[in-house]
Amino acid sequence: MKLKAATLRTFTTVHTWVGLVAGFALFVAFYAGALPVFHHDLPRWQSPQAAARPADTLDHAQQLLDAVLERHPAARTQLGMVFPGEEFPQALAYWQDSDGTWLFASAEHLEGSPKPPQAGLAELVNELHYTLGLPLAGSYLMGIISLLYGLALVSGVVIHLPKLVGDLFALRPGRNLKRLWQDAHNVLGVLGLPMHIMFAITGALLCLVFVLMAALNPLVYRGGLLEALPAALEPAPVRAAAGQPGTPLPLPTLHARAVEAALAQGLESFEPSFLKLAHAGDANAAIEITGTSPRALGPLGAVALDANTGQVLATQLPGQRDGNHATLAAAYALHFGEYGNALVPWLYFLLGTSGAFLFYSGNLLWIESRRKRRQVAQGRAQVNMARATVGGCIGLCVAGSVAFVAAQAAERFAPEAVDAGIRRACFATWGLCALWAALRPPARAARELLSAAAVATALGPVAHGAFNGGWPWRSIADGHWAPFWVDVVALLMAAGFAALAQASAKRARYGDPNSVWADPVAGAARA
Numbered sequence: 001m002k003l004k005a006a007t008l009r010t011f012t013t014v015h016t017w018v019g020l021v022a023g024f025a026l027f028v029a030f031y032a033g034a035l036p037v038f039h040h041d042l043p044r045w046q047s048p049q050a051a052a053r054p055a056d057t058l059d060h061a062q063q064l065l066d067a068v069l070e071r072h073p074a075a076r077t078q079l080g081m082v083f084p085g086e087e088f089p090q091a092l093a094y095w096q097d098s099d100g101t102w103l104f105a106s107a108e109h110l111e112g113s114p115k116p117p118q119a120g121l122a123e124l125v126n127e128l129h130y131t132l133g134l135p136l137a138g139s140y141l142m143g144i145i146s147l148l149y150g151l152a153l154v155s156g157v158v159i160h161l162p163k164l165v166g167d168l169f170a171l172r173p174g175r176n177l178k179r180l181w182q183d184a185h186n187v188l189g190v191l192g193l194p195m196h197i198m199f200a201i202t203g204a205l206l207c208l209v210f211v212l213m214a215a216l217n218p219l220v221y222r223g224g225l226l227e228a229l230p231a232a233l234e235p236a237p238v239r240a241a242a243g244q245p246g247t248p249l250p251l252p253t254l255h256a257r258a259v260e261a262a263l264a265q266g267l268e269s270f271e272p273s274f275l276k277l278a279h280a281g282d283a284n285a286a287i288e289i290t291g292t293s294p295r296a297l298g299p300l301g302a303v304a305l306d307a308n309t310g311q312v313l314a315t316q317l318p319g320q321r322d323g324n325h326a327t328l329a330a331a332y333a334l335h336f337g338e339y340g341n342a343l344v345p346w347l348y349f350l351l352g353t354s355g356a357f358l359f360y361s362g363n364l365l366w367i368e369s370r371r372k373r374r375q376v377a378q379g380r381a382q383v384n385m386a387r388a389t390v391g392g393c394i395g396l397c398v399a400g401s402v403a404f405v406a407a408q409a410a411e412r413f414a415p416e417a418v419d420a421g422i423r424r425a426c427f428a429t430w431g432l433c434a435l436w437a438a439l440r441p442p443a444r445a446a447r448e449l450l451s452a453a454a455v456a457t458a459l460g461p462v463a464h465g466a467f468n469g470g471w472p473w474r475s476i477a478d479g480h481w482a483p484f485w486v487d488v489v490a491l492l493m494a495a496g497f498a499a500l501a502q503a504s505a506k507r508a509r510y511g512d513p514n515s516v517w518a519d520p521v522a523g524a525a526r527a
Contacts, residue, residue: 011159012159014152018151018152021148022152023360023363024388024393025132025142025145026359027360028129028132029132029142029145031352031397032126032128033355034348035129035352036129037337037352038345039122039126041483041486042486044482044483045121045483046120046418048464048469048470048483054089055086056090056091058083058084058251060084060091061081061084062251064081065091065251068105069280072103074096074097075093075280076279076280076282077095077278077279080094080095080274080276081274081275081277083272083274083275085271085273090108091107092105093105093106095112101114115419120407120421121422130142133427139207140208143206143208146207146208147204149199149200149203150197150201153193153197192354195351196355198334202332202334203335205327205331209328233328235302235314236276236302239278239279241284242283243282243283245282246281246282246284246307247308248308249310254305254307255272257305258270258291261303261315262301262303262317265320266320267301267319268294270291270292271291273290273300275288275289286304286305287306287307288302288304289302289305290302293317293318297318298318298329298333298339299339300338301318302317303317336348356393360393363385364389367389367516368515371515371516382516386442386446387437388437390437390442390445391433391434391436392434394437394446394449394453395430395433397449397457398429398452398453399425399426399427399430402425403422404460405459405463406421406422406426408463408464409463409467410422411468433449442516443507443517443518444519446517447508450497450498450504451501454495454497454501455494457493457497458494460487460490461487461490464483464487470483470487472487475487504517
C-alpha cells in the first residue's frame with residue numbers, strides 16, 4: 001500500500017502536533033500509571049509496621065461498625081467499610097459527614113480523618129495518573145487527552161502502515177542517534193499498538209463516562225438521567241428509608257450470605273473486599289458486599305442483601321452482569337490489568353514505562369528534526385521544548401522518587417502528616433526541577449536531573465530500611481514479598497537513571513556540537 005505524498009504529510013503533521021500537545025500529559029499518565037498496577041503493594045511498602053500486624057477479624061470489623069454508627073449519625077445514611085485482609089490488616093470505615101467531607105475511621109481513630117491510613121502513595125500515583133494532580137477538571141482533561149491519544153495512534157498507523165513489518169524489526173544502533181531514537185520510537189509504538197488502542201479507549205471511557213451520559217441524556221434517558229443513574233451504576237436497588245427501626249444481622253453472617261450467594265451462581269470463589277451499608281438501623285437497610293473472583297475479566301463483583309433478613313436483593317457478578325456494569329467492569333479491568341495471573345501487572349508495568357519513553361522520545365525526535373545543523377546556536381523553540389521536556393518529564397521521575405523517600409521519613413517522624421508530606425514533597429520537587437531545567441542549558445539539566453533521579457530512587461529502599469526496618473533481607477525473612485519487589489524495582493530503576501545520565505553526559509561531550517544536547521564548555525575542554 002502506497003500513500004500519496006500529500007496524504008502522508010498530512011497524517012505526519014497530525015501525528016506530530018497531536019503527540020506534542022498531548023505528550024506531556026501522557027508521559028505523566030503512563031509513568032504514574034505504571035505504579036497503580038501494584039496499588040495493593042504500595043500501602044504495605046509505605047507502612048511496614050501496620051502491614052506486619054495480624055489482620056483484624058470480622059468481629060473486630062463488627063465492633064468498628066457499631067462504634068462508628070453510634071458516634072456519627074451521618075454515617076447511618078450510607079457507610080462503606082474495607083474488610084480486614086492482606087492489603088489492609090485493619091478494618092476501615094468511611095462515610096460523608098453533613099458537609100459532604102469524606103471521613104475515614106479505624107479502631108484506633110474512631111473520630112475519623114479526611115485521609116485513609118497507609119494510602120498516601122497509592123492515592124498520589126493514582127491521582128497523577130487520572131488527573132495529573134489537577135483538582136476538579138483534571139479527570140475531564142485526561143479524557144480529552146485520551147481522545148487525542150487515539151488520534152495520534154490512528155495517524156501513526158497510517159504513516160507506518162506501508163512499512164509496518166520493516167519498522168517492527170528495525171533497530172539500528174550506530175553514530176546516527178536520531179535514527180536510533182526513531183527506530184526505538186517506532187518499535188515500541190508498533191509492538192504496543194493493541195494495548196495502546198485499548199488504553200486510549202478505556203481511558204476516555206473512564207474519564208468521560210459522566211460527560212457521555214449527559215450527552216446521551218436527551219436521546220436515551222429522555223431527560224431522566226438522574227433518576228436512571230443509581231440503577232445503571234449501583235448493584236443494589238435504591239430503597240427509601242422506611243422510618244421504622246430494624247434489627248441488622250451480624251456482619252459475619254452477612255459476609256457468609258454474600259459468599260454463599262456468589263458460589264450459588266457458579267463462581268469458584270468469592271472473597272469480600274468491602275461493603276456499602278445504606279440506611280443503617282432502618283427496616284429497609286441494605287448492604288452491598290463487593291468481592292473478588294479469580295479467572296474473570298473484571299474480577300470485582302457485588303452481592304446486595306437486605307441487612308435485616310439476609311435476603312439477596314440483586315447481584316452483579318462476573319459473567320452475569322447487565323450491560324452497564326459489564327462495560328464499566330471490563331474497561332476498568334483492562335485499563336489497570338485487573339485480570340489474569342501475577343505476570344499481568346508486570347506486563348502493564350513494562351507497558352507503562354515503555355509508553356512514557358514513547359512520548360519522551362517523540363519530543364526528542366521533534367527537537368532533533370528541527371535543529372540547525374550548520375551552527376552551534378539553536379532556535380528558541382527547540383531550546384524551550386528541550387527545557388520543558390527535561391523539567392516536565394525527568395522532573396516527574398525525580399519528584400515521584402522523592403515522594404517515596406518522604407513517605408518513609410514521615411511514617412517514622414511525623415505519622416500524623418504523612419499524606420500531606422508526600423504531596424508537598426512531590427509537587428514542590430517537580431516545580432523545582434522545572435525551574436532548574438528552565439535556568440540551565442538543556443544538556444546539563446538533563447544530566448543533572450537524571451543523576452538526581454538515580455539518587456532519589458535509590459534512596460527509597462534505603463529510607464525504607466533505615467527509618468522503618470524494611471530492609472530487603474528483612475522482607476524476605478518475614479515473607480513480605482510485596483515490599484521486597486518494590487525495593488528491587490526501585491534499585492533497578494535507579495541503575496537505569498544512572499546509565500541514562502552517563503549516556504547524556506557522553507552525548508553532550510562527544511556528540512554533534514550543533515545540537516541543544518551538546519555542552520559547549522565540555523566540547524571546548526575536549527578540543
